[in-house]
Amino acid sequence: MSRAALDRWIYLGSRALRSVFRMTNDVVSLKNVTKRFGAVRAVDDLSLDIPAGQTVALLGPNGAGKSTGIRLLLGLLAADSGTVRVFGGAPEAAIRSGRLAAMPQEGGLVSRTTVGELLGFVSGTYRAPLPLREVMAVAGLEELAGRRVERLSGGQAQRLRFALALAGDPELILLDEPTAALDVRARREFWESMRAFAARGRTVLFSTHYLEEADEYADRVVVIDRGRIVADGTSREIKRLVSLTTVRVTVPAPETAWLELLPGVTSVEIRGDRAHLRTRDADTTVLALAEAGAVRDLEVVPAALEDAFIALTGVDA
Amino acid sequence: MLGYIRLEIARARRDPGYVIMGFTMPVVMYLLFTNLGVAGDDHGWAALHVMVSMAAFGAIGSAFNNGTGIAEDRTAGWLRQLRITPLAPVQVIAGKAGTGMLVVLPAIAGVCLSAALLNGVRLAIWQWASIVLLLWAGSLPFTLLGLAIGYRFSGQTAAVLNIAANLVLAIVGGLWLPAEVFPSWLKALAEWTPSFAYADLARKIAFGQTPGTGVALILTCWLVVFGLLALYGYRRAGRLA
Numbered sequence: 080m081s082r083a084a085l086d087r088w089i090y091l092g093s094r095a096l097r098s099v100f101r102m103t104n105d106v107v108s109l110k111n112v113t114k115r116f117g118a119v120r121a122v123d124d125l126s127l128d129i130p131a132g133q134t135v136a137l138l139g140p141n142g143a144g145k146s147t148g149i150r151l152l153l154g155l156l157a158a159d160s161g162t163v164r165v166f167g168g169a170p171e172a173a174i175r176s177g178r179l180a181a182m183p184q185e186g187g188l189v190s191r192t193t194v195g196e197l198l199g200f201v202s203g204t205y206r207a208p209l210p211l212r213e214v215m216a217v218a219g220l221e222e223l224a225g226r227r228v229e230r231l232s233g234g235q236a237q238r239l240r241f242a243l244a245l246a247g248d249p250e251l252i253l254l255d256e257p258t259a260a261l262d263v264r265a266r267r268e269f270w271e272s273m274r275a276f277a278a279r280g281r282t283v284l285f286s287t288h289y290l291e292e293a294d295e296y297a298d299r300v301v302v303i304d305r306g307r308i309v310a311d312g313t314s315r316e317i318k319r320l321v322s323l324t325t326v327r328v329t330v331p332a333p334e335t336a337w338l339e340l341l342p343g344v345t346s347v348e349i350r351g352d353r354a355h356l357r358t359r360d361a362d363t364t365v366l367a368l369a370e371a372g373a374v375r376d377l378e379v380v381p382a383a384l385e386d387a388f389i390a391l392t393g394v395d396a
Numbered sequence: 397m398l399g400y401i402r403l404e405i406a407r408a409r410r411d412p413g414y415v416i417m418g419f420t421m422p423v424v425m426y427l428l429f430t431n432l433g434v435a436g437d438d439h440g441w442a443a444l445h446v447m448v449s450m451a452a453f454g455a456i457g458s459a460f461n462n463g464t465g466i467a468e469d470r471t472a473g474w475l476r477q478l479r480i481t482p483l484a485p486v487q488v489i490a491g492k493a494g495t496g497m498l499v500v501l502p503a504i505a506g507v508c509l510s511a512a513l514l515n516g517v518r519l520a521i522w523q524w525a526s527i528v529l530l531l532w533a534g535s536l537p538f539t540l541l542g543l544a545i546g547y548r549f550s551g552q553t554a555a556v557l558n559i560a561a562n563l564v565l566a567i568v569g570g571l572w573l574p575a576e577v578f579p580s581w582l583k584a585l586a587e588w589t590p591s592f593a594y595a596d597l598a599r600k601i602a603f604g605q606t607p608g609t610g611v612a613l614i615l616t617c618w619l620v621v622f623g624l625l626a627l628y629g630y631r632r633a634g635r636l637a
Contacts, residue, residue: 153480174480181480186473191407203399204481
């Protein structure tokens with residue numbers, strides 16, 4: 080074997096090794112996944128990698144493909160094309176080993192059982208479940224152990240679904256619109272429990288169409304629309320992506336062309352003696368303005384994630 | 397899987413439909429049929445004959461009720477919830493079938509105890525043991541048919557089919573009126589039904605005869621057919637879940 084061939088082998092081998100390790104580092108890996116229902120592409124050539132420990136929001140309007148995506152990740156649906164990997168293997172294997180658990184949007188609470196019976200049963204299917212008392216405490220179900228499942232309120236039922244997902248102490252948890260049926264207070268309580276779970280280094284993927292939830296609770300926001308990812312980043316990055324932060328400053332001189340050349344600025348609008356600068360990086364734009372001495376009545380108006388969302392998807396959420 | 401069976405048993409206990417159809421009805425019907433308008437020598441014969449019939453009827457009803465509960469479970473998202481636990485699909489089916497094998501017991505025990513305690517039926521220990529064992533093991537085809545219906549049809553349809561199949565099998569199989577009183581064409585038909593074969597095996601023991609291999613073969617054939625139907629229904633339900 081020639082020296083060049085050997086080098087090539089070493090290069091290819093190390094690259095393969097690196098890709099293998101990268102694969103196992105990603106808890107979730109979707110590659111060019113497509114799922115059709117009839118003529119509709121519910122998920123359309125979607126690729127997404129999620130490393131361990133992230134809390135990711137799947138944000139999109141109704142019918143964007145969020146639930147389909149989650150069902151693909153759970154192996155409840157098979158992709159028409161592309162690959163779905165969870166912990167480097169098939170979703171079913173991840174569920175079987177107890178590393179992947181999920182909270183469906185609705186259903187799953189079987190009648191004629193009590194909270195304690197149902198939770199005890201699901202917990203018993205895992206090899207290393209969390210202690211039942213701990214799960215009950217995290218989900219706020221201590222008082223309800225003897226209650227029949229069909230007599231739970233909407234918020235209580237949702238907490239039980241969450242407890243069922245937590246029972247096996249999974250490394251990755253998928254939540255399909257977890258707070259859709261909850262009032263404001265129940266929602267806040269739910270996210271407190273969720274945060275405690277994520278703080279233990281767990282990976283969380285939740286779908287939502289509540290923009291403030293994605294903004295507040297996710298490390299990373301994946302905006303999805305018509306089965307495709309239209310934006311992916313921190314909520315700050317997504318706002319920046321559509322350059323919706325506006326810097327307003329009073330400029331006395333009539334010529335304003337120089338403003339358009341400032342770093343980060345994407346458009347300038349003059350209203351009277353006020354210049355409205357749209358910027359993708361407000362910090363550097365403000366610094367540049369300061370260097371130019373133009374700081375009179377300067378204000379920075381951050382974009383709401385909602386504005387970004389509308390700009391990205393064209394849908395009013 | 398044992399945990400799953402335990403949960404399903406707890407659910408069955410709280411199901412009024414099951415308690416009525418799977419225990420109360422067969423016991424009450426047994427006592428009615430054997431004590432109203434049956435006198436003298438006929439009473440002893442009826443007490444034994446109808447005992448097997450009603451135990452079989454109750455067991456079949458319970459087996460169906462268990463299986464068709466699957467349809468309700470599917471609508472409620474329970475089967476999907478089970479799929480996101482570490483339980484393997486085959487464990488879920490086995491658990492449900494295992495539950496089916498348990499829920500038939502109250503009907504069998506209730507009717508046999510009524511016969512012994514209230515109707516003065518006296519049999520040798522081995523006869524009691526064989527009858528209970530045959531009625532118990534022989535209920536498996538019906539459990540599987542119940543599962544097939546539950547997987548294949550939605551809640552309302554499954555419930556109707558459950559009752560229809562239960563009544564047709566009970567009547568044509570000679571569980572309500574003995575096949576001996578049927579017109580010859582109906583009797584010929586009855587002998588091919590799983591319910592007739594099921595009851596006949598235990599009835600032969602009750603009257604001190606040897607169960608026929610032909611009857612056992614017929615029941616085995618139904619076991620295979622219903623098993624395949626259940627498998628087909630499960631596969632289909634899995635694709636649609």
